[in-house]
Amino acid sequence: MRKVVYLVATILVGNNFSAVAQMPNLKKGLEKVATSKPSATGLSEEEVGRGLKEALNNGIEKGVSQLSKADGYFKDPQIKIPMPEEAKGVEDKLRKIGQGKKVDEAIESINRAAEDAASASKDLFVTAIKNLTLKDVMNILHGKDDAATTYLSSNTRTALVEKFKPIIKVSLDKVGATKHWTTVFTAYNAIPLVQKVNPDLVEYATNKAIDGLFIQIAKQELEIRKNPAARASDLLKKVFG
Numbered sequence: 001m002r003k004v005v006y007l008v009a010t011i012l013v014g015n016n017f018s019a020v021a022q023m024p025n026l027k028k029g030l031e032k033v034a035t036s037k038p039s040a041t042g043l044s045e046e047e048v049g050r051g052l053k054e055a056l057n058n059g060i061e062k063g064v065s066q067l068s069k070a071d072g073y074f075k076d077p078q079i080k081i082p083m084p085e086e087a088k089g090v091e092d093k094l095r096k097i098g099q100g101k102k103v104d105e106a107i108e109s110i111n112r113a114a115e116d117a118a119s120a121s122k123d124l125f126v127t128a129i130k131n132l133t134l135k136d137v138m139n140i141l142h143g144k145d146d147a148a149t150t151y152l153s154s155n156t157r158t159a160l161v162e163k164f165k166p167i168i169k170v171s172l173d174k175v176g177a178t179k180h181w182t183t184v185f186t187a188y189n190a191i192p193l194v195q196k197v198n199p200d201l202v203e204y205a206t207n208k209a210i211d212g213l214f215i216q217i218a219k220q221e222l223e224i225r226k227n228p229a230a231r232a233s234d235l236l237k238k239v240f241g
Contacts, residue, residue: 049137053129056148059220060125067118067216074111079212081110084199090188099187106184109177110201114209116171117164121156121213124163128155145225149218160210168206177201 066072073079083091083103091103128151132140140147172178181201189196 045134049132049134052137052140053132055224056129056221057126059148059224060122060129060217063216063220064118064122064125064213067213068115070112070115072118073114073209073212074108076212076216079215081107081114081205081208081212083107084204087185087197087199090184090197093191093194094184094188097191099184102180102184102187106177106180109175109180110172110205110208112175113168113171113177113205114212116175117167117209118213120163120167121160121210124156124159125152125217128152131155145222146218148221149214152217153214157210160213161206164206164210165202168209169202172201172205177205 067079073081083106094100094103132151136151140151143150172181178201185198188194189198
């Protein structure tokens with residue numbers, strides 16, 4: 001049991017012992033948990049698992065909340081949704097002929113649709129976290145800095161695509177993305193001698209929105225690993241002594 005608790009403590013600080021050294025109280029807490037008997041700490045394997053699940057839920061809550069806000073996608077350069085790669089030539093040509101505003105409107109509206117749909121992911125993540133087994137917990141504990149994100153991706157991506165598609169479609173219509181998209185490609189396809197292009201907007205926006213979602217979740221996982229005190233609850237305080 002001491003080994004399991006110590007592993008939880010280690011993974012949640014991201015194996016960053018230099019960071020631990022700068023937090024004497026946390027360091028003492030880790031040493032106490034690692035060297036105490038189970039009866040002294042009052043921790044069971046179930047409580048350790050619950051502690052990890054709670055930390056992940058906190059990260060999911062914050063990550064999804066951030067993406068659901070205005071500019072959650074649009075103002076984050078790491079996850080902002082651009083025009084599709086196959087439509088790069090469309091964007092370049094339209095900007096050259098003074099149609100850049102139409103392109104900008106299309107890009108912004110796609111990101112607004114992703115922000116509008118992001119909150120729909122939370123329930124799927126919560127279910128996946130609830131279903132974590134002790135083996136899953138140990139794999140995450142022993143895994144890389146994005147091990148929990150990888151677990152969530154492998155267990156929720158297919159369901160996310162199915163759930164997101166109809167929501168994205170409604171969101172695209174609601175924020176005007178469909179209209180802007182049609183305007184852009186109608187303008188482009190009217191240019192003489194160009195090869196006509198019109199990627200599937202719903203498919204593209206769905207996959208890019210989910211890609212951005214996992215990037216944001218990975219950021220939150222890294223924060224949990226580096227700074228467990230940032231999301232300390234009574235249970236996590238107990239885990240850390």
